[in-house]
Amino acid sequence: MSDARSTTLVVEPDPGGHRFQAVAAVARLARAFGPVVLLTSSEGRRSVALDVYLGDLVGRGELTVLDPFDEIHPPTRAMASEVAGRCAAAARRGDAPVGRVVVMDADQALKRWWAVAPRLFRGLPVRPRVVFMLTRYPARLALTDLTGWRLRGPKAVLAVVAMATRSLHRVVGFSGRDDTAQGWIVKRVRDPHYCSAHSRDRAEHRALLGLDPDRLLVGIFGAVDARKNPQLVLDAISAAGLDATLVVAGGFDDEVRAWARGLDDVDRARVFLRDEFLDNDVLDRFVASVDVVPLALTNNGPSGIMGKAQAAGVPVVTAGSRVRAREVEATGTGIACDFTAASIGDAMRRAVDGGIVAGTPLGEVSAEEFAMTLLGVDADGRTFDRRRVLQAGAR
Structure with missing residues (x-):
């Protein structure tokens, strides 16, 4: 891992569901590279979910929580402006530069990111690597699934356009836990198994x-x-x-x-x-x-x-x-x-009645695998190849 420390911004205004659990997985990996900051909403800051999923990280000083957003679904411009402002402020203060930005649940932001982010990022001394996590991107479709293709096609195009502006660098979307493919434009990540009881x-x-x-x-x-x-x-x-x-x-x-x-x-x-x-x-x-x-x-x-x-x-x-x-x-x-x-x-x-035998023959998906697939690197900063890990686990 490089000795150069950089800050990771995780953007998740909505505390609903198990979103902050996903944030925790990302933060535990990103802390290896430097400070980790969660940008959430005032509702997110007050939520019980923050204490449950992120309280240990906050308590150890491994995660800083800020609430710059007034709503759980802020406009894309507000999110991009907040990110750009924090990148510029870090450069002015001589703090660890913002090296990466992870926008969780980014399906809505993807629609206009290509139009608003490039102007706001222009002139930044260090441009962050921006990662989008899509939660509503159909990874695998039958050729006859016209509804699915109408959803998937525009998102893939918007991802390519945003990448062409250098305001977006990696896009990841959920796939089934049985899916071992990596994906092309939108990389595939398996939803983790989380359960402490049996x-x-x-x-x-x-x-x-x-x-x-x-x-x-x-x-x-x-x-x-x-x-x-x-x-x-x-x-x-x-x-x-x-x-x-x-x-x-x-x-x-x-x-x-x-x-x-x-x-x-x-x-x-x-x-x-x-x-x-x-x-x-x-x-x-x-x-x-x-x-x-x-x-x-x-x-x-x-x-x-x-x-x-x-x-x-x-x-x-x-x-x-x-x-x-x-x-x-x-x-x-x-x-x-x-x-x-x-x-x-x-x-x-x-x-x-015993019609199935419950189990996970393909192996459980860890939170670490989820985070490394999302960021595209492991804790040492090396490129993470999910296929290599899956093949090793199958042997």
Whole structure:
């Protein structure tokens, strides 16, 4: 590794979901090169997620948190201007130069970065290496998937245009955990498996969480918004004739809260609700405590909760995503089905009846692999070749 220290700016205004968990992975790698600064929003600065995922790094002085943004989705110009201003200020003060900028969840910023960033970066004594992380880029598509190509094509073009202006240097997008390809314009990164609990200790987890020790449990977890379709899953339980309780745990959005308030007495007796932000250990225990995790959502990407379930040895049922379908088929960790109550219910019944053997035959994806793929280097500053690492692990 070079002796020259440089600062890494990580831009993530939105604390929702497990975004700050991804920031933590990047920060733990980037601290090898020098100071790491998170640029977030005032909401991000106040969030419980910051303490949970980043508190240890902040406490050790390995991460500085600033909140220059007033909203969780600031305009692209505001983000680029903040980055350029900090690069210029570091040069004026003689501080460690800003060597790299990582924009997390950069799909929206990609649309106008090519137009606004070059002017703002002009005249900087040291231009940073800028990395974009795309969370909604379809890595693998069938030739007949016209909707997917309409989404992927413009993003690839915008990435090339921004790279041509030298205001963007690397673009990375999520792919399935079974995907070993590197990608061409948009490099592919696998969503990590994060789980500190395992289903073999299910009885202990249920006792700690106040869950029925003998009941069949179906779980929806994480940031629980309407896209996770709790009513559809409840209908699927009924369609399959399963004598089960639906466990819904995590931070609810307003629509899910309204759904919960509107449950009649019969359905209310069939659900266990916990509406609050769950720290990692509690969330992991919830995932490991259930018998099956259904993912009935239509965003065509990988799922952090799915990764937790895989690591915990809990079978997954997925509907609405080709990426997740390929992953469960390749890893043997679940069942893909149609987006209907009948199909989801049938898949859940097969899963809990031993229709699959939960596990991760392809090997777990570490947070370190995620961070090195995103930045393109390892902790010694050497180019990171994911294929070489995967091939070594397969031997």
